[in-house]
Amino acid sequence: MNAFRNIAFVAARGDAAEVARDRLVARYGDVAPEQADVVVALGGDGFMLQTLHQHMSTHVPIYGMNQGTVGFLMNEYSEDDLPARLASAIATVVHPLRMRATAADGSTHEALAINEVALLRQTRQTAKLRIAIDGKVRVEELVCDGALVATPAGSTAYNLSAHGPVLPLDAGVLALTPISAFRPRRWRGALLSRRAVVKIDVLENAKRPVSATADFNEVRDVIAVEIREAPDISLKLLFDAGHGLEERILNEQFLS
Structure with a gap:
């Protein structure tokens, strides 16, 4: 005591x-x-x-x-x-996630997320996202309301509401989950190594603006977001x- x-x-x-x-x-x-x-x-x-x-x-x-x-x-x-x-x-x-977001004006923003990093469309237009894992493009064009990367601790929060998987804390994985995906219609996301580096590029960003949020820290009008675990924290x-x-x-x- x-x-x-x-x-x-x-x-x-x-x-x-x-x-x-x-x-x-x-x-x-x-x-x-x-x-x-x-x-x-x-x-x-x-x-x-x-x-x-x-x-x-x-x-x-x-x-x-x-x-x-x-x-x-x-x-x-x-x-x-x-x-x-x-x-x-x-x-x-x-361990939280570290987000590095690049905005349309060229500025860069870093923030930490204990639950998830989420990208969301800002207008009535659907977002178009390109997703790369460890430098290799895995989804050329995701037409959606958004996408998120969740930690195991955050997998029961927004991730679960978006029909993402619940992750045991010791599983050593992150959840990559689409939000209301329109194309490809049957893609339900992926489980990634906790060491994975996720890069999401916003396509047609002027027409289809997207925001990025690390827990409650939001960056508007992003064009690219890099997400990785912060093992040092x-x-x-x-x-x-x-x-x-x-x-x-x-x-x-x-x-x-």
């Missing part, structure tokens, strides 16, 4: 999360995040992603408690025995024993 003596509590905006933070601080104390052994995030999955991004360079483990809606990345909220729960929590390490999430992220991802594959 001494490993997590210094706890920083952070909360999403909203009465429930902020009240929960006040109660936990009164009971267990509070330190600034930069002085913490662990950060306890109170909110939903969106707030957990925000917290992970904010503390990406600190290597401090993050333990979430659900005060939001979905809570897939969160533990059950309880004010009791928090030090014991933290001490027995199981750590899951995830490790994020540590803590989950209660028996309710880890691996178990939740496995359960998602058996839900109707």
